[in-house]
Every structure is written in structure tokens, then in C-alpha cells.
Amino acid sequence: MEMKKKATIVDVAKEAGVSVATVSRVVNGNYPVKPETRERVQSAINALQYVPNVQARELNTRHSSTIGVVVPGLYNMFFAEVIDGIEKSMRRQGYSLLLNCAQNDPELEMECINALVSRSVSGIIVISPNTEGLREEFYRRIVKRVPLVFINGYHRIPNVSYVANDEALGTRQALEYLTGLGHKHILFVRGENSDSYTVKERAYRAFMAEQGLFNEKDIVDIGEGNNIDTVTSARIKLMKVMPELAPTAVFCCNDLMATGAIRACKRLGLRVPQDVSVVGFDNITLSKLVDPQITTMDQNMFQLGSNAAAVLVEMIHGGQSKRITLENILITRESTGPCKTEA
Amino acid sequence: MEMKKKATIVDVAKEAGVSVATVSRVVNGNYPVKPETRERVQSAINALQYVPNVQARELNTRHSSTIGVVVPGLYNMFFAEVIDGIEKSMRRQGYSLLLNCAQNDPELEMECINALVSRSVSGIIVISPNTEGLREEFYRRIVKRVPLVFINGYHRIPNVSYVANDEALGTRQALEYLTGLGHKHILFVRGENSDSYTVKERAYRAFMAEQGLFNEKDIVDIGEGNNIDTVTSARIKLMKVMPELAPTAVFCCNDLMATGAIRACKRLGLRVPQDVSVVGFDNITLSKLVDPQITTMDQNMFQLGSNAAAVLVEMIHGGQSKRITLENILITRESTGPCKTEA
DNA sequence: CTGTTAGCGCCTTCAA
DNA sequence: TTGAAGGCGCTAACAG
Numbered sequence: 001m002e003m004k005k006k007a008t009i010v011d012v013a014k015e016a017g018v019s020v021a022t023v024s025r026v027v028n029g030n031y032p033v034k035p036e037t038r039e040r041v042q043s044a045i046n047a048l049q050y051v052p053n054v055q056a057r058e059l060n061t062r063h064s065s066t067i068g069v070v071v072p073g074l075y076n077m078f079f080a081e082v083i084d085g086i087e088k089s090m091r092r093q094g095y096s097l098l099l100n101c102a103q104n105d106p107e108l109e110m111e112c113i114n115a116l117v118s119r120s121v122s123g124i125i126v127i128s129p130n131t132e133g134l135r136e137e138f139y140r141r142i143v144k145r146v147p148l149v150f151i152n153g154y155h156r157i158p159n160v161s162y163v164a165n166d167e168a169l170g171t172r173q174a175l176e177y178l179t180g181l182g183h184k185h186i187l188f189v190r191g192e193n194s195d196s197y198t199v200k201e202r203a204y205r206a207f208m209a210e211q212g213l214f215n216e217k218d219i220v221d222i223g224e225g226n227n228i229d230t231v232t233s234a235r236i237k238l239m240k241v242m243p244e245l246a247p248t249a250v251f252c253c254n255d256l257m258a259t260g261a262i263r264a265c266k267r268l269g270l271r272v273p274q275d276v277s278v279v280g281f282d283n284i285t286l287s288k289l290v291d292p293q294i295t296t297m298d299q300n301m302f303q304l305g306s307n308a309a310a311v312l313v314e315m316i317h318g319g320q321s322k323r324i325t326l327e328n329i330l331i332t333r334e335s336t337g338p339c340k341t342e343a
Numbered sequence: 344m345e346m347k348k349k350a351t352i353v354d355v356a357k358e359a360g361v362s363v364a365t366v367s368r369v370v371n372g373n374y375p376v377k378p379e380t381r382e383r384v385q386s387a388i389n390a391l392q393y394v395p396n397v398q399a400r401e402l403n404t405r406h407s408s409t410i411g412v413v414v415p416g417l418y419n420m421f422f423a424e425v426i427d428g429i430e431k432s433m434r435r436q437g438y439s440l441l442l443n444c445a446q447n448d449p450e451l452e453m454e455c456i457n458a459l460v461s462r463s464v465s466g467i468i469v470i471s472p473n474t475e476g477l478r479e480e481f482y483r484r485i486v487k488r489v490p491l492v493f494i495n496g497y498h499r500i501p502n503v504s505y506v507a508n509d510e511a512l513g514t515r516q517a518l519e520y521l522t523g524l525g526h527k528h529i530l531f532v533r534g535e536n537s538d539s540y541t542v543k544e545r546a547y548r549a550f551m552a553e554q555g556l557f558n559e560k561d562i563v564d565i566g567e568g569n570n571i572d573t574v575t576s577a578r579i580k581l582m583k584v585m586p587e588l589a590p591t592a593v594f595c596c597n598d599l600m601a602t603g604a605i606r607a608c609k610r611l612g613l614r615v616p617q618d619v620s621v622v623g624f625d626n627i628t629l630s631k632l633v634d635p636q637i638t639t640m641d642q643n644m645f646q647l648g649s650n651a652a653a654v655l656v657e658m659i660h661g662g663q664s665k666r667i668t669l670e671n672i673l674i675t676r677e678s679t680g681p682c683k684t685e686a
Numbered sequence: 687c688t689g690t691t692a693g694c695g696c697c698t699t700c701a702a
Numbered sequence: 703t704t705g706a707a708g709g710c711g712c713t714a715a716c717a718g
Binding site: 687688689690691692693694695696697698699700701702 | 714
């Protein structure tokens with residue numbers, strides 16, 4: 001269908017009988033303009049419904065007011081909530097947000113970022129980045145061109161800012177809570193392709209080793225950890241391994257997996273928490289909607305997002321990179337209880 | 344911190360010893376270039392890490408490759424899943440996606456759209472728009488400047504495209520299913536501020552009236568229907584009205600509300616589905632993760648999104664506006680069963 | 687096949 | 703206080 005051709009600054013200038021420079025001045029309000037000419041320009045603007053062309057402006061000021069956000073996907077509410085935090089605080093500052101879903105595919109993640117760079121966004125936030133291997137070199141290069149903030153990224157790269165929960169500490173706290181309940185055999189459930197899992201696994205290994213409770217077999221990887229099938233794949237995997245392993249508790253790297261764990265228990269005829277305790281991570285809204293409600297480490301996603309936004313804006317204005325670490329809080333709900341054999 | 348100045352097409356041309364036109368040609372691959380010069384240009388590009396400036400390109404081709412998406416919020420997974428559908432198919436076509444959350448606030452919704460227009464996005468998709476009252480005039484004006492697609496929008500505006508599920512039909516089907524199970528007293532649970540609810544309510548009224556089963560009191564509005572508190576507010580509201588109304592079934596306008604309904608039943612000591620049946624709408628992943636799993640009308644959010652994307656692209660290329668209606672499928676799960684008094 | 691050149695719409699010195 | 707003019711980085715005729 002026919003679109004009305006948009007009026008340009010030239011049209012407005014002609015209409016008002018002034019130069020384009022003058023129009024530019026009243027639009028941006030950055031230089032003095034005589035009140036009456038200003039008024040003349042204003043009415044020309046209204047008459048033509050003139051809307052400045054952002055591309056042109058940004059082309060010649062060489063900076064854009066949009067930022068890029070890259071997430072693995074939207075299926076895990078974790079990301080949706082973080083984005084919400086970013087969006088709300090960015091909007092307040094006048095930035096718009098270009099969203100890219102990398103589908104947990106490292107290749108695609110890089111593509112997305114390249115696309116963002118070529119759109120000359122003025123900054124990029126990557127949630128749960130994939131920074132292993134080659135990617136490090138890639139990010140080192142990117143950060144030379146545009147400010148970068150990682151949310152829950154662990155691989156340190158110079159000049160990148162980090163906003164994260166202390167997931168290692170959070171893991172330890174959860175584990176301490178579980179051992180405090182008398183549990184000695186605790187499964188560790190993780191996914192693939194995210195530094196978060198690795199950090200948590202490391203914390204798990206350390207803690208369990210300290211307690212003399214570590215067993216390699218207790219670490220189970222369910223594959224993709226953030227998509228529409230995660231709950232199911234966690235359930236299936238756990239139904240396979242739990243009968244043999246017979247743990248009294250299960251620590252899951254996120255609430256989706258925890259949900260799967262609970263379903264696995266139900267199908268296996270195990271009661272939660274009487275027969276086995278389950279703890280999750282994130283505290284997405286889902287975690288209090290399933291039955292039993294999940295005991296989980298809260299990541300306060302909204303704060304994660306708004307902090308990242310704040311740091312990014314600082315960097316855009318020339319600030320140094322920095323690291324912000326938030327602390328997790330354990331939300332005790334119904335999925336955990338004292339170890340049976342102790343009771 | 345210092346950002347490395349980006350190489351421009353001129354730098355590449357100089358480096359490769361060719362003209363900018365040639366560089367442009369190899370970058371865009373739209374005109375023949377001798378293989379060896381192409382190669383020379385390529386290596387110059389790599390050497391300088393040249394990334395084309397999208398703003399500049401779009402400025403002179405006069406069309407942008409980004410589209411805008413406006414949603415009420417991300418807390419209801421419904422929106423996240425629709426966005427996923429949009430994103431995936433838009434990416435394939437080379438478009439990026441500017442995301443705005445209007446927080447179910449009609450004013451903010453208009454602001455978002457204005458911002459999008461001034462960024463000269465080449466099209467806008469609005470999910471569950473708020474089109475009552477003044478807003479109609481607003482949208483009529485917008486659609487003169489940029490192609491517009493509404494997902495699940497019901498207020499007809501000329502030249503706007505619509506992609507929707509037949510929510511009225513879906514409602515009727517769900518209701519027929521319930522009456523088929525012997526239910527005669529069915530509550531209708533809705534939220535505020537969205538045309539979807541109104542459409543469903545109309546279908547409910549019509550159907551129940553036909554059956555001689557309608558009662559004004561059976562319509563309950565729980566307020567905001569898509570945010571983080573929806574489950575809770577639905578639960579609270581229903582715990583208040585259910586004891587008096589004593590329905591044998593509850594129809595909810597979305598799965599969040601259905602989840603709230605189930606929780607309300609539990610707290611009231613009513614078993615689902617033995618004492619009361621609950622049906623939801625949308626079929627978000629949550630609906631099969633709660634206990635009991637929710638019987639719900641599937642909206643196939645992914646298709647909603649990808650269809651909207653397809654239509655928008657058509658319109659961008661000059662196509663006429665159109666309406667696409669998808670049909671819902673009832674997903675029967677555990678939250679519904681035969682009416683007790685019939686059994 | 688390749689180079690030259692004229693803009694795209696806007697901002698910003700520099701003069702007036 | 704205002705206007706003229708030179709780009710920003712790139713594409714697309716138009717010549718060669």
C-alpha cells in the first residue's frame with residue numbers, strides 16, 4: 001500500500017522560509033533562535049507532520065541511541081525477566097532496545113553481535129554468554145568497538161563489564177542448606193553450553209569434596225538447559241539415573257530443571273520432599289506455581305537487568321568497565337525437607 | 344574507555360587500491376567483480392575488520408531493515424513465545440527487531456509506537472493492542488506512515504493487518520466441551536484492558552444465553568491479566584467469590600488465571616477436577632507444568648508470531664493489508680472432568 | 687568489469 | 703540570530 005512520503009528538514013525549511021540550519025536548531029534546541037522564527041518553524045513542522053530521521057542524525061553524530069541485547073532464548077522466564085529490567089531502565093534514559101535470540105548457539109551468538117555492531121548500537125548486553133574457546137578472541141575484538149556488558153558471564157575479558165549473581169556462593173549456600181538438612185547424597189543437575197553451569201559445578205565439586213561426599217557419577221548433564229524441552233529432558237534423564245543413584249536430594253542449575261526433577265520423582269513414585277529434596281536456581285515465577293513449590297536461589301532478575309543497563313550507560317558515556325556482583329538469597333519453599341534416613 | 348575508530352568503506356578502498364564502488368559491490372554482491380579484485384577487497388576488509396555502517400546504507404536506500412514489536416510485557420510467557428516466532432522468521436529475512444514493553448499502559452503503548460516511527464522502522468507488530476477510545480484515531484494516523492500488524496487485535500482499522508486466533512470460536516469450543524461434560528454452572532474469569540477478554544466474554548455470554556445458563560454474576564474480572572501478580576490476584580479474587588457462587592467449572596481467559604484458579608480451589612479444599620473443572624487459554628508451557636496439568640485452548644503462539652512476521656514483510660514490500668485467522672485446538676489435560684452431580 | 691560522482695537527511699562549523 | 707556549505711558512510715546511476 002501507498003505510504004505517505006515523509007517530510008524532510010528541507011521541506012520544513014522551505015515551508016517556514018528559513019534555512020535547514022535554523023530548523024535543525026529549533027528541533028534540537030541547542031542554539032538560540034528568535035522566538036518568532038522558532039514559532040514559524042514549529043507550525044511548519046506541525047503542518048507537515050515532520051519527524052526527524054533518526055538514521056540521518058545518527059549517521060552524522062556517529063552515535064546511536066539504541067543498544068543491543070542478546071539472549072539465548074525467551075523460553076526460560078529468567079531471560080524475560082532480565083530483559084524486563086533492562087528495558088524499563090533503558091527506556092527511562094531514552095534508549096531503545098534491539099533484541100536478538102541466539103538460541104544457545106555460539107555461532108549464532110556471534111552473528112547476532114556482528115549484526116548489532118553493524119547497526120552501530122552504542123552498547124551491547126549479553127545474557128549468559130558463551131565465552132569458551134574461540135569466542136574469547138571474538139569478544140576481545142568486539143569490545144574494542146562497542147561497550148559490552150555480560151550478565152552472568154564468567155570468562156574474564158579485559159574492558160568488558162560484568163553484572164552477575166555470585167552463583168558459586170549461591171550454589172554453596174544451597175548445598176549447605178541441604179547438608180544441614182542431613183542430606184549426604186546430592187545429585188548435581190546441569191545443562192550444556194553455558195558458563196553458569198560450569199561455575200556451579202565447580203562450586204559443587206569443591207563443597208562436596210570438602211565434605212568427603214563427592215562422587216563423579218552424581219553430576220548429570222541434561223543437554224540444552226533453556227528451551228521449551230528442558231523440563232522434559234531433565235525429567236527423562238533423571239528418571240533414567242535416579243533409580244540407580246538413589247540420591248536423597250537433587251540440586252538443579254535452574255528452575256526448569258528442578259521442575260523436571262520433581263516430575264521425575266513423581267513418576268518414579270518418590271515423594272518430594274519426603275523421599276527426595278529438590279532445590280532449583282533462579283526463582284522464576286514458575287518455581288512457586290508448581291506443586292510442590294520449589295525451594296530455590298533467587299537471582300533477582302530484574303535487578304540483574306537494571307544494573308546491567310546502568311553500567312552500560314556509564315560505559316557509553318566513557319566510564320571504565322567494572323564488575324558488579326549481587327548476592328543470592330535462598331527462598332525456602334516446599335520441595336525440600338530433612339533427610340529421611342536422619343528423621 | 345577508548346573505542347577504536349571504525350574503518351569505513353573509503354579505508355577499505357584505499358587499502359585495496361580500488362574505488363569505493365567496487366568495495367560496495369563485493370560487500371553487497373550485486374554486481375560482477377573480477378575474482379582477483381574481489382579477493383583483494385576481501386582481504387582488505389578482513390585486515391581492517393570492516394563492518395558496513397547500516398545507518399548510512401539505510402539512509403540512502405531509504406528503507407530500514409528493522410521492525411518494531413510492542414508487547415504489554417514479558418511476564419506472561421504467551422508474549423515471549425510469540426516474540427520468539429517473530430524473531431526467528433524475521434531474522435531469516437534479515438530484519439532486526441526493536442522491542443518495546445508497553446506495560447499494559449495505553450499511553451505508553453502510543454509513546455512506544457511514536458518512538459518506533461521516528462526510528463523509521465519499516466513495520467510494526469503490536470501484540471494485544473489497546474485500541475479502544477482515542478487510540479483508534481492514533482492508529483489511523485500511524486498506519487499512513489508505516490505498515491502495521493496487530494496480533495489478537497479486534498478493533499478494525501483500515502489498512503492494518505490482523506493475525507489472530509479465533510478466540511471467540513475457541514471460547515465456544517471450550518465451553519461446549521465443558522457442557523458436554525455435564526457442567527451447567529461455569530464461571531468466566533477475565534482481566535482488564537485487552538480486547539481479547541472482551542471478545543471472549545461476548546462469546547461466553549452468547550453461548551451461555553443460548554443454553555439458558557447465563558448469570559451475570561458468573562463473570563469475574565481479576566484486574567491486570569498479564570503481569571507478575573496475575574496468578575495471585577486471580578487466586579485471591581476467586582477464593583472470595585467461589586464459595587458463594589459454587590460453580591462446577593471455571594473458564595479462564597488465560598493460563599495464568601487458570602493457574603490462579605487451581606490454587607484457589609486447592610486452598611478452598613476443592614479438588615480439581617473432581618469437584619471443579621478448570622480450563623485455561625493459550626497453552627503456555629506453564630500449563631503442563633502445574634499440577635494438575637491444565638486443559639487449555641492452544642493458541643500456537645509461535646505460528647501467531649511467524650504469520651505476523653510474514654504478513655508484515657508482505658506489506659513492507661507493498662502488499663495489501665489482510666487478515667489471517669488461525670484456529671485453536673483444545674488440549675485436554677488433567678484439570679477437567681465430568682461434572683460431579685452428573686456422575 | 688571498474689571508477690566517478692551525486693546525493694540520502696541531518697548537524698555543525700564558519701561567516702555574515 | 704541566521705545562512706551557506708561541507709561532510710557522516712554508503713549506494714546507484716553513468717561513464718569509461
